[in-house]
Amino acid sequence: MAAISTQSVAAAGKLDTPVANGLSFEPFDLPASNQRTLGEPHQPNTVIPLALQPSNNHTGASSVSLDAAVDTIRTLQQNNGTLTDLLARHGTLLFRGLPIHSAQDFSKFAHAFGYKPHEIIGIVVNRPLLAPNVAPANEAPKEVLIYNHNESPQVPHAPEYIFFYCHRAPTIGGETPISSSVELFHRAKQAIPDFIDNLAAKGILSKVTYKVEKQYAGGSTLAQAFGKDIVEGDDEATQRKKIEAQIARYGRGDHTTWEWSDDGQTLTLTHRLPAIRTQPGTELPTLFSALAAYYKNAQINNLTAQARKNAVSQVYGDGSPIPEVYLQKLSEITDEIRVLHKWQQGDVLVYDNVIAQHGRQPWGGEQEDRVVLASLFDGTVPGPFGSQDWEKLVQAAETAMY
Incomplete structure (x- = not known):
């Protein structure tokens, strides 16, 4: 099952979506210098960033394929935009422990969210593709x-x-x-x-x-x-x-x-x-x-x-x-x-x-x-x-x- 469970999203119910590959994400804590609870007007107990990693069902990034991670992201997004909703609440998400090793891997992962690529008009910094x-x-x-x-x-x-x-x-x-x-x-x-x-x-x-x-x-x-x-x-x-x-x-x-x-x-x-x-x-x-x-x-x-x-x-x-x-x-x-x-x-x-x-x-x-x-x-x-x-x-x- 593809799932994300965290106290700060408990009010939204259990976020659980069936995915054939069985990959799931779970939240984990970061040091206080790297993560804090947001103040007003954010909802209580909302942290930034919300940190996510493959669940304990997996032994590490070596056991997680990029294709499985991409499939899970796509399915979570197709399930009423689960990750978009989390972004709208937390502002920032961290994904750690995934097998992303190159620009091509990163591109594949990012596009899995289903957003439209942004065309920069009037760019002020140099960003070669x-x-x-x-x-x-x-x-x-x-x-x-x-x-x-x-x-x-x-x-x-x-x-x-x-x-x-x-x-x-x-x-x-x-x-x-x-x-x-x-x-x-x-x-x-x-x-x-x-x-x-x-x-x-x-x-x-x-x-x-x-x-x-x-x-x-x-x-x-x-x-x-x-x-x-x-x-x-x-x-x-x-x-x-x-x-x-x-x-x-x-x-x-x-x-x-x-x-x-x-x-x-x-x-x-x-x-x-x-x-x-x-x-x-x-x-x-x-x-x-x-x-x-x-x-x-x-x-x-x-x-x-x-x-x-x-x-x-x-x-x-x-x-x-x-x-x-x-x-x-x-x-x-x-x-x-x-x-x-x-x-x-x-x-x-x-x-x-x-x-x-x-x-x-x-x-x-x-x-x-x-x-x-x-x-x-x-x-x-x-x-x-x-x-x-x-x-x-x-x-x-x-x-x-x-």
Whole structure:
């Protein structure tokens, strides 16, 4: 039988689905530095991450086949989206003890959840494809801190689910942070209500700059961001037309504008976006943001942070700056509610990107001592917090029209 049983989901009844191969998952505890009980407004006794492993009926990963794990995942998802429901409650799931040894294995496992692969439009980091819908999580130098954030809050088209697979775990550092952006909103509303009120009323102006050449180590180029339809021989006018057609796929109308400069070497997009969104199903508000990350990264990363700041900047939706005191408090709250996932080789973390934040700690040793791959997927687009037109988000159009 395929089963997951845990105190925090007991109210939903026994989660038991017949699978011919007999594989099942069971929850297990992690150290306090790696797992915590979520605060309000989450349901009582809800941990993040919910850690799952093959049940005691199996002697270890060597006795579990990847095909059996994939079949079990598919069946659990076909049973009313069991794992999607767990993600919506816990925010993050950890799978450990499975025979995932390569980008191809990881791709097969991630696709078993049945989500639609996410196409990144306007990518700001370089993610070369390694297997179907699998790329490096981030190729920035190992000294660079990437603080807690939701994926792609600087653009209108963000994934709903993120999968991370640890192919090689560092000995020192390199943890992946985990925190709830629902709890972050709740705590920030209590501690800095004026900040939340301003975000709700004004939203965010997100300015993203793309250049023909990458702006920092691990960053993307203009061609990687919007040039997928450009072919050799296209003149400058045709290239611009194809790039602008990709931007139009966001479906944001006047809420996304752009400007060319430096004789076509630089393209700057300005998006008016909601930093507060709501979780589908519960309608709980979630602070979908990288504001604390921009603040914290700038403090730690020095020159690298300045290059990133030049590429992405965010202010209130009316153009006024966000007071630093608010960003400092936001990072303090994040420090209090986050845990740091200590990777083991073969681990897979799955995030509900609408309600959970991730990041990356620096590590010791060599750059190649930590190899974490990512796979991004679409789901239900989060809803608006209010009723203003700029708060509404949609899935990007399937194809560009030009």
